[in-house]
Amino acid sequence: MIAEAGLAALWLAAALSLLQLAVALAGRRLGDTRAIVAPVAVAQGLLTLFSFAMLIWLFVRTDLSVELVAANSHSAKPFIYKLSAAWGNHEGSMLLWVTVLAVAGAAMALLERRLPERALHAALGAQAALGLGFFGFLLMASNPFARLNPAPVEGRGLNPLLQDPGLAFHPPTLYFGYVGLSVAFSLAVGALITRDVGPALARAMRPWVLGAWVLLTIGITAGSYWAYYELGWGGWWFWDPVENASLMPWLAATALLHSVNVLAARNGLRAWTLMLAVVAFSMSMIGTFLVRSGILTSVHSFAVDPERGAFILALLVIYVGGALGIFAARISTVREGARFDVVSREAGLVGNNLLLSVLLGTVFIGTFYPIAAEAMGYAVSIGAPYFNLVTSPLVLLLGFLLFVGPLLRWRHDGGRILRRATLPLVVTVLTFLVLFAVAPGMSILARLGLAVAAGLAIASILPLVDRKLTRTPLATWGMVTAHLGVAVAMTGAAADASFTKERLAAVRVGDTLEVGPWQVRLASIEPVAGPNWTALEAKLEARRSGGSPVILKPQSRYFSDPPTETNEAAIDTLLDGQLYTVLGRQDESGRWQLRLWWKPLVTFIWLGGALIALGGLLALIGRLWRERRRKPVHADPEPVHADAEVLA
Amino acid sequence: MxxxxxxxxxxxxxxxxxxxxxxxxxxxxxxxxxAAYFMTPQDIAAGRAQPGQPLRLGGMVQQGSVDKQADGVTVAFTVYDGPATVPVRFRGILPDLFKENSGVVAEGRLGPDGVFVADNILAKHDERYMPPQMGNVSAERATEQTLAQ
The missing domain is CATH 1.20.5 (Single alpha-helices involved in coiled-coils or other helix-helix interfaces)
Structure with a gap:
């Protein structure tokens, strides 16, 4: 009955989204629709939430008569992974996606007070249109509640690589971020339809963009760390299409985050911001399409089992095409935004947006080129060599832009920008020269990366100079924190690329290996067992220049359901880096393969990511705090100045 | 301005x-x-690969060809596809499901001596996962077999 209740709730929610769309399309012809729209949106959110709760319950009980549970869970699995198995598969994750979409619509209907009502209703109509398509996808092509008759005796388990606490919460975080952008999309479409483009729209959109962006940042950072320690390859970003699927919406959201501020503060970049809002959520849908359609496994498998892939592709085409169509039809009626100078904060943000767009474009091409090539009959793979080469100069340029961007004034700047950027520039040049002397073997890109990061660390704090810190708006603190995070992450990436030491060898118990400043001794190998795995565990004693030993215990694990082997890396985190150890196999002569890395400053990569997310969070709190005290826009004659002050 | x-x-x-x-x-x-092009040993036998160019080599690991070298971490094996074979050398920890007579995708470069030096052997993480291009190879092989019958 649980499964049937969940399915029924899903059908009801789909029907409500149809109703919401119909009301929005009928518009004012129906008279006052206020009494209908908000309750319908909220009911839809509650119903999908109920449906998702039912799915979780099925997984908690390990109800094997449900196909999805039988395929992805196992009665012997630890409780937390029974939960995460609910969204660790295609149908469950799509249900989560739809749940977040409907709940976001409900929140928009309940909380949004700043927008003119007709714009809000149009936006809710757009949100309902999005919901309807994905409800259809779930109900027609990926029913999570399908029954299995007869029920199997035992479930088929879950990919052991996915049995990891970090990963249990990684997909939901990303999904919240992906789908949070749907609100920006709907608001943009609604504003285009009702022609209400202006600061009010930007301020309604901004918390959603900020929130989504924070979650995407956390999701990407956590995903990167997960890949780093779980795959045991010592890398932190593999330019895998699945990774790019989350990076592309993030890049678009980053651009949107900056341009929406121009719209809020200066009523400028109007069409531009609308376009970015459409692009950002389109990238989310493209990411979902990439991951969920099976097109990555093979274009051919996509063509062989076309139902799901073609469904998502059709949704993608309808929504992106529809939004672009509305954009094209309406944009000429959107007044041009406020003017600004070539040297101004706005122009700096345009530069940021252009660079991020180019970055997005190159990642997009690199991700889709292999798919297009395969469709045309030849196989090609695009990996790190392409992406690193093409993206790093753009990231460096973005870093340089940050030397001056946040210091620029709105509308028009006197032009002494270079003087203000003197200190960071000097630091950059000095760092560059020092690195020449200290580490002559570094690649030019890594050296530039460290040098720009050093300058940027200074430059990011400069907006706080000459301010009363206690009266500095939280949003400014957020900006400073996030930009500092960029510098920190760049440092980590450049240091990891240049200073990592690697050692790979086969050793006997008792032997010692050297890697960088470390001596690592293989003390013993012992069998250990976990809830659903057994493993061989190495005990490694690592010392640095005679200091007290650090114990690391990398494992080689064997899972029985399904039968799989994984390498569990053991990592010791120190202030100045990480010692990363992987246990391989035993060879015929009884020696064990050991792979060791000493990675100076590698933790800065994720520390930077965390700072970026924290900055976004501070800005979000600051914005919401200020908005709370502000009356609805139509009653507020001069909203622009207050906002300009925050950013000045 | x-x-x-x-x-x-x-x-x-x-x-x-x-x-x-x-x-x-x-x-x-x-x-x-x-861009690393995906090639099979037949492509390499036909001279389509330039030495030094990044490649993905896909094929089957030949029975009895896996040879572990004295240092314990280097392994040499032969990848075949139809009549063509390519010797491969790899230094590192082999993925768990690397087996003789089973599919493999190696990333690396063809050396001037004709030995393919792999930086990475793509792993099958579980039974359901297959490197994208491997699906392709088996599909092509299936077609060939059907044609042969």
Whole structure:
């Protein structure tokens, strides 16, 4: 009955989204629709939430008569992974996606007070249109509640690589971020339809963009760390299409985050911001399409089992095409935004947006080129060599832009920008020269990366100079924190690329290996067992220049359901880096393969990511705090100045 | 330098177009020599691979060809596809499901001596996962077999 209740709730929610769309399309012809729209949106959110709760319950009980549970869970699995198995598969994750979409619509209907009502209703109509398509996808092509008759005796388990606490919460975080952008999309479409483009729209959109962006940042950072320690390859970003699927919406959201501020503060970049809002959520849908359609496994498998892939592709085409169509039809009626100078904060943000767009474009091409090539009959793979080469100069340029961007004034700047950027520039040049002397073997890109990061660390704090810190708006603190995070992450990436030491060898118990400043001794190998795995565990004693030993215990694990082997890396985190150890196999002569890395400053990569997310969070709190005290826009004659002050 | 109001949107549109074109040009330049083409031993036997060019080599590991070298971490084996074979050398920890007579995709470069030096052997993480191009090879092989019958 649980499964049937969940399915029924899903059908009801789909029907409500149809109703919401119909009301929005009928518009004012129906008279006052206020009494209908908000309750319908909220009911839809509650119903999908109920449906998702039912799915979780099925997984908690390990109800094997449900196909999805039988395929992805196992009665012997630890409780937390029974939960995460609910969204660790295609149908469950799509249900989560739809749940977040409907709940976001409900929140928009309940909380949004700043927008003119007709714009809000149009936006809710757009949100309902999005919901309807994905409800259809779930109900027609990926029913999570399908029954299995007869029920199997035992479930088929879950990919052991996915049995990891970090990963249990990684997909939901990303999904919240992906789908949070749907609100920006709907608001943009609604504003285009009702022609209400202006600061009010930007301020309604901004918390959603900020929130989504924070979650995407956390999701990407956590995903990167997960890949780093779980795959045991010592890398932190593999330019895998699945990774790019989350990076592309993030890049678009980053651009949107900056341009929406121009719209809020200066009523400028109007069409531009609308376009970015459409692009950002389109990238989310493209990411979902990439991951969920099976097109990555093979274009051919996509063509062989076309139902799901073609469904998502059709949704993608309808929504992106529809939004672009509305954009094209309406944009000429959107007044041009406020003017600004070539040297101004706005122009700096345009530069940021252009660079991020180019970055997005190159990642997009690199991700889709292999798919297009395969469709045309030849196989090609695009990996790190392409992406690193093409993206790093753009990231460096973005870093340089940050030397001056946040210091620029709105509308028009006197032009002494270079003087203000003197200190960071000097630091950059000095760092560059020092690195020449200290580490002559570094690649030019890594050296530039460290040098720009050093300058940027200074430059990011400069907006706080000459301010009363206690009266500095939280949003400014957020900006400073996030930009500092960029510098920190760049440092980590450049240091990891240049200073990592690697050692790979086969050793006997008792032997010692050297890697960088470390001596690592293989003390013993012992069998250990976990809830659903057994493993061989190495005990490694690592010392640095005679200091007290650090114990690391990398494992080689064997899972029985399904039968799989994984390498569990053991990592010791120190202030100045990480010692990363992987246990391989035993060879015929009884020696064990050991792979060791000493990675100076590698933790800065994720520390930077965390700072970026924290900055976004501070800005979000600051914005919401200020908005709370502000009356609805139509009653507020001069909203622009207050906002300009925050950013000045 | 103040941009005239009527022109500002035009300038922005032009900038956006330039950004797009810039992205395409940058990508094309990057793709020129950094796209790794997927090849089978037959492709290499036909001389389609330049030594030193990044490649993905896909095929089957030949029975009895896996030879572990004295250092314990280097392994040599032969990948075949139909009658063609390519010797491969790899230094590192082999993925768990690397087996003789089973599919493999190796990333690396063809040396001037004709030995393929792999930096990475793509792992099958579980029974359900297959490197993208492997699916292709088996599909092609299935077609060949059907044609042969």
């Amino acid at each position: 103040r941009v005239r109001s009527k022109h500002q949107r035009l300038v922005l549109v032009l900038l956006a177009m330039m950004a797009l074109i810039g992205a395409v040009l940058l990508a094309m330049w990057g793709l020129q020599d950094r």
